[in-house]
Amino acid sequence: MSQGVEWAVHTLLNLAWLGTNDAVPTAALAASHDLSATYLNKQLQLLVKAELLSSAPGKRGGFRLTRPPESITMLDVVDAIEGRESLFRCAEIRQCGTLGSQSSAIDFTTSCAVKSSMARAEVAWREALASQTLADVKSAAEAHAPTLGSTVQRVLGRD
Amino acid sequence: MSQGVEWAVHTLLNLAWLGTNDAVPTAALAASHDLSATYLNKQLQLLVKAELLSSAPGKRGGFRLTRPPESITMLDVVDAIEGRESLFRCAEIRQCGTLGSQSSAIDFTTSCAVKSSMARAEVAWREALASQTLADVKSAAEAHAPTLGSTVQRVLGRD
């Protein structure tokens, strides 16, 4: 899985701690975790495309959350970065080769059993991701570092 | 996710249908689904290393299952091919940059909240995979193609 997901989640968390007061430019977000600003920008563009962030150009421009953290699930973030494709892609190899050509024995209109099995597991994964919001993760982090919110505001605050 | 997983599962299924009578060489297994024999062999070696298959050299050599299909889970196969690493690898970027250096505010001895969240979802995925055996998938496939077993024996049978 792409490491861009980690970048995205931490960036979204920082924006959540900061509140939706102001837009934050890529450079500041990158500096807060020592990331490549240009590459982080690539990920942020994906988040904009997924409508998790909105971008503002010009002076005092940057990115800000479009929704409260309670309305952003981990699945939203993963899908935005990884592109909603499934982990396991079935190439339907069962239909090929000496076995696949024995079509009389196989009903290819039904879904591949291997594909179904993998899909079941993937649904479990996605449901677990969808059940956790950005607010949940934020709270979990605060549990062990209560001052984190004010620290972010001090470091990222524009004024 | 690597497509080798699909190759591995279908190959294991074919061996299951054939029964543990005889070893089947890579070439036959590859031909049954029109795969690259040499590359399939690479995957089979991984399965041998994971002790799901045993290999026999020489004439009438090949691969055979080491355990009954009921004792092989989907997770076993995925782990064997993909190499037991987790999908999401945490780079601990929270400890870097202008925010990470504010260590007074953050307790780095505790696990990263983002990492924990992703890990939860991954556990759900692995449990779903572990709860499905190769025999389950085999049965599901047979439900829509009862003659599949005999077809495999006819196509792959050595005699």
Added chain:
DNA sequence: GAAGAATTACTCGGATACTGCGTGTCCGAGTGTAACGGG
């Protein structure tokens, strides 16, 4: 006819190239701000 050794043909196994995607970087288009000048 039986036993044993040499031959053979087939198998796996690891070492060797290639390719596509994730990773990383760069420069141009566009916009909000601020400064400036005129009324």
Added chain:
DNA sequence: CCCGTTACACTCGGACACGCAGTATCCGAGTAATTCTTC
């Protein structure tokens, strides 16, 4: 003092290289079966 214009500095956004893991391939080492020779 206020407003319109102009210039500017900063922002995003997409287009351009790089590297590595997944993909694909090849050839050599090793073994079991077979064949041939000999007793």
